[in-house]
Amino acid sequence: MTSGWLIALLVAGMLLLIAASKSVWGPIRWLGFGVMQLVIGAVLLFFANLVGELADFHIPINPVTALLTGLLRLPGLAALIVIKMWMI
Secondary structure: OHHHHHHHHHHHHHHHHHHHOOOOHHHHHHHHHHHHHHHHHHHHHHHHHHHHHHHOOOOOOOHHHHHHHHHHHHHHHHHHHHHHHHHO
């Protein structure tokens, strides 16, 4: 139930941001950029998990890890791998 409220709050905040801005395209452009980075990160994590399957290694694909990998690309992926290996 709390995740539903959190999603509703985020959507309402984005709509308020779009309504309050002078330019409608600015926030939409940032939202598109974030979604694009999320998809790029998910694809990178998918391929890393595909290769990691050989060594029984898996990094979960969730919005946080995908966005981190999407924004930082290979250094972000390397950081996630090092963190995962250090935690094990």
